[in-house]
């Protein structure tokens with residue numbers, strides 16, 4: 615495939631997603647990689663194709679003592695640099711490694727391309743300021759990168775796509791600023807009154823004010839950060855997107871909170887992460903059911919940000 619937005623630093627995982635000594639498969643711009651983390655928290659990634667007879671290394675296992683990935687086909691071992699470990703020293707890499715930049719718990723990669731953008735500092739700033747809650751909404755969505763990107767810049771889809779969850783009836787952008795690849799938007803979403811049954815099924819609703827004020831910070835194209843305020847305290851959703859293939863996009867959210875009281879974390883953790891799963895599920899349904907893109911014949915207010923992002927994409 616033709617690589618999408620080459621030179622972008624992609625946030626491909628948070629360390630908590632990888633487990634320890636467990637091979638994980640990731641796909642970026644049409645290429646598969648195996649990625650693993652050892653007990654020390656060091657992370658390695660190799661081209662997933664075994665240089666012997668092309669088995670997928672991610673189906674193999676990790677040899678803890680030697681810090682190698684073992685191929686599932688003939689059990690040959692490769693270290694984090696892709697060197698075949700046959701007991702000899704100084705051998706050359708046979709499996710291609712994927713360059714990673716690990717900053718705190720975030721794992722970034724340029725996917726082998728010349729960097730065109732710096733790795734954002736915002737992610738680490740949030741990690742230092744807030745408490746990590748968990749990962750939510752991890753999905754491979756059938757749909758091109760642009761559609762998946764734009765739904766996150768679309769301030770009018772709350773009323774349709776997400777009506778079931780929060781029953782947002784009105785959505786208003788109160789301020790917005792753009793500067794190159796970064797954008798900041800403030801919005802106010804008004805909810806309908808939820809029934810008792812709905813609240814029981816989703817206790818988070820109880821904590822969300824009738825008019826929810828959120829700030830969204832965009833770092834085109836990899837990241838969308840949503841800051842919100844609920845009755846229990848503040849929350850931040852760091853939404854990460856990357857192109858797996860032409861028609862497949864990966865999304866996951868790293869969620870942070872500042873609870874007013876520590877006991878609230880255990881009380882709300884599950885339902886908060888579940889609510890985000892639902893939101894992503896709803897976006898997925900919307901994207902996966904779209905007909906091929908055409909020139910829109912209707913324009914709604916607050917769509918300029920969406921068009922701005924589309925332009926950044928086309929002029930990359």
Ligand code: FES
Pocket residue numbers: 664665666667668669685686687688689690
């Ligand atoms: S295919 Fe991997 S060891 Fe043979």
Ligand SMILES: [Fe+2]
Pocket residue numbers: 765766771775776893897
């Ligand atoms: Fe959405």
